[in-house]
Amino acid sequence: MSRRSAAEDLARGLRVTPFVAGRWQPESTQDTFDVVDPVTERPLVTVTEADAATVDKAVVSARDALDDGEWGRMDGAARGQLLLAFAQLIEDRAEDFADLESLDVGKPGIEGRVIDLPQTVATFRHYAGWADKLTGQSIPTPGYQGRRTLSYTVRQPVGVVAAITPWNSPTMIGSWKVAPALAAGCTVVLKPPEDAPLTSLLLAQLAEEAGFPAGVFNVVPGRGATTGNTLVEHPGVDKISFTGSPETGRIVAAAAARNFRPTTLELGGKSPQIVFADADLDAAAAGVALGIFANQGEVCAAGSRILVARTIHDEFVERLVAHAAKIVLGDPFDDGTTMGALINAEQRERVLRYVQTGRDEGARLVTGGGRPERRGYFVEPTLFADASPEMTIAREEIFGPVGTILAFDDDHQAVAIANDSNYALAATLWTTDLSRAHTVAARVRAGAVAVNGWSPLDARLPWGGSKLSGLGRELGWAGIEANTELKTITVIL
Ligand code: ADP
Numbered sequence: 001m002s003r004r005s006a007a008e009d010l011a012r013g014l015r016v017t018p019f020v021a022g023r024w025q026p027e028s029t030q031d032t033f034d035v036v037d038p039v040t041e042r043p044l045v046t047v048t049e050a051d052a053a054t055v056d057k058a059v060v061s062a063r064d065a066l067d068d069g070e071w072g073r074m075d076g077a078a079r080g081q082l083l084l085a086f087a088q089l090i091e092d093r094a095e096d097f098a099d100l101e102s103l104d105v106g107k108p109g110i111e112g113r114v115i116d117l118p119q120t121v122a123t124f125r126h127y128a129g130w131a132d133k134l135t136g137q138s139i140p141t142p143g144y145q146g147r148r149t150l151s152y153t154v155r156q157p158v159g160v161v162a163a164i165t166p167w168n169s170p171t172m173i174g175s176w177k178v179a180p181a182l183a184a185g186c187t188v189v190l191k192p193p194e195d196a197p198l199t200s201l202l203l204a205q206l207a208e209e210a211g212f213p214a215g216v217f218n219v220v221p222g223r224g225a226t227t228g229n230t231l232v233e234h235p236g237v238d239k240i241s242f243t244g245s246p247e248t249g250r251i252v253a254a255a256a257a258r259n260f261r262p263t264t265l266e267l268g269g270k271s272p273q274i275v276f277a278d279a280d281l282d283a284a285a286a287g288v289a290l291g292i293f294a295n296q297g298e299v300c301a302a303g304s305r306i307l308v309a310r311t312i313h314d315e316f317v318e319r320l321v322a323h324a325a326k327i328v329l330g331d332p333f334d335d336g337t338t339m340g341a342l343i344n345a346e347q348r349e350r351v352l353r354y355v356q357t358g359r360d361e362g363a364r365l366v367t368g369g370g371r372p373e374r375r376g377y378f379v380e381p382t383l384f385a386d387a388s389p390e391m392t393i394a395r396e397e398i399f400g401p402v403g404t405i406l407a408f409d410d411d412h413q414a415v416a417i418a419n420d421s422n423y424a425l426a427a428t429l430w431t432t433d434l435s436r437a438h439t440v441a442a443r444v445r446a447g448a449v450a451v452n453g454w455s456p457l458d459a460r461l462p463w464g465g466s467k468l469s470g471l472g473r474e475l476g477w478a479g480i481e482a483n484t485e486l487k488t489i490t491v492i493l
Contacts, residue, residue: 003109004333007099011035011044011198014100018050018221019204021061022214025054033194033223038106038341039331039376047197050220050227055189058218059236062160062187065215071187080131083182086210087124093206094121097171097199102332104196105167106341106377107295109332116172119457123175123475126459127183130480134184141490148493155484157185158262159238162231164252165200166244167193167343168298168399174200176463177241177264178217180479189218189237191228195343197221224248235259239483242266243300246468253471264482265470266300266463268397269425272418273303273454274440276411277311279430281319283452288403289323291428291454293381296342297401300469301426301448301455305394306383307414310407317366317385317405324367324381331376341376342400348377351400358384358393363404389417397423411436415443425465426455447473 001009018025031049036042050058065071090097097120098112136153143149163177170192181188192200204219220227228248232240232255242252243266256263273288275281291303308316330337342348348371355369368382385405387394393404408414418427427446431437441449447465448455464473472482 007103014201016045017048018054019219020058037103038343047221049222052230055220055230058189058220059234061215063236065187069213071213071216076132080128083124083128087121089206091121100198104198108337108340116169119172120175123459124179127179131183144492149490151490153486153488156487158483158485161186161188162237162240163190164242165192167196170196171199173243176474181483184483186483187216191220191231194223264472267470268300269423269469270397270421271301271303271426272305272307273428274307274414276431277309278432284430285319287454292403293401298399306403306405307408310409313407321367327381329378341378351379354398361391363387389420419445422468424467425469428454
């Protein structure tokens with residue numbers, strides 16, 4: 001049996017109903033949606049959508065698990081042990097996760113195996129380590145009406161966390177939300193993307209196997225406008241952690257604001273990759289190409305604005321074009337495929353519209369720009385040169401394999417172009433000059449700056465942006481802070 005048909009069998013064998021209050025909910029013929037394979041354009045499975053009553057049951061059971069269940073009383077070290085067991089179960093099924101993600105998302109198998117799954121497992125292990133270290137402080141105060149006082153803080157779980165994930169890397173981004181919430185002692189209702197819910201359903205199966213008490217981890221598959229909207233509007237949700245588009249982020253933030261609930265929003269970017277004339281050009285070309293073409297460019301941190309020093313501009317464009325030429329578009333299950341399909345027909349058309357806009361506005365198409373003659377939602381790796389900062393393709397997030405190359409004359413201008421953006425998520429700098437690296441890193445507005453590499457992923461490193469890129473930080477200690485509240489206790493002695 002080929003790897004693809006084994007993966008399709010695996011998908012068909014999954015439980016595809018909501019996992020709520022420790023139970024798989026019954027199938028429904030009313031509220032269902034099809035999950036389509038972006039490579040074959042065929043439906044893979046039909047998933048039962050979580051309706052309003054099911055979302056309510058999930059939120060109520062999550063609250064009960066906190067207030068009345070063993071989870072609320074569980075020692076941090078025991079939570080850590082559960083997270084470690086969960087991480088191990090995920091690692092044991094890493095191949096299955098990677099295959100399901102290739103089927104669901106269209107990404108080459110190698111990416112799931114080398115990036116998404118190891119990062120997911122590492123994230124659960126990282127947060128397992130925090131679970132028993134959530135300490136407060138004791139704070140000396142001068143006393144109260146002549147009596148001595150003891151004041152201290154305790155760090156408590158923020159409560160029921162609604163986690164809403166996007167389709168580009170649902171497993172890994174899901175782990176960024178679920179792992180810190182569980183480590184902090186919260187309970188979670190995860191709403192996976194309707195285009196790619198399969199790995200989140202497998203995650204629910206493994207959470208059940210790991211032995212999390214009922215209600216601690218719920219998965220409510222469904223569409224955004226229905227299940228997602230019901231979840232963010234639910235008054236029992238204490239915190240919302242969302243990754244997706246700025247348009248949907250705005251709806252989510254407005255719903256959260258009505259009840260002043262904290263939110264973490266990660267909404268994408270138009271991240272600059274700045275190549276200075278003193279850069280190691282071999283390394284820079286390889287890194288910049290990875291930065292825009294990995295995961296078909298469907299990456300929040302995709303380095304889609306490529307700023308190149310004018311003195312090396314032409315040579316660098318040639319090098320990038322050579323890298324693009326080496327990319328092998330194809331079925332994620334074929335050996336040698338280095339770029340898969342986009343998530344759906346709508347996304348492909350959106351990307352192709354941007355390509356047309358780039359041509360219309362006068363940028364020079366130097367490679368790609370079309371779709372190959374084959375089934376599937378593919379778009380060729382595409383590069384535009386001679387772009388100017390005001391062009392649409394230099395300003396808007398395309399979320400596809402389209403890089404826009406702009407020339408700059410000096411460091412000041414490079415920083416000005418980089419910061420002239422509605423987004424501020426990530427940036428990469430390519431230079432061998434230590435002083436320039438630190439100086440520019442300090443001046444570029446972004447949540448994360450990588451020098452001579454592309455956004456290293458690591459559960460220890462805080463992640464997030466500002467402006468249209470969102471609000472707050474995930475990962476590292478920031479992930480614990482985002483899922484806890486400080487309580488101040490003062491005892492008048
Ligand atoms: P895209 O347009 O690329 O699919 P979205 O930001 O719409 O990105 O989707 C990200 C996640 O947000 C998905 O899980 C989606 O189902 C969910 N979503 C979409 N609309 C809403 C909404 N109104 N309320 C809550 N979640 C939503």
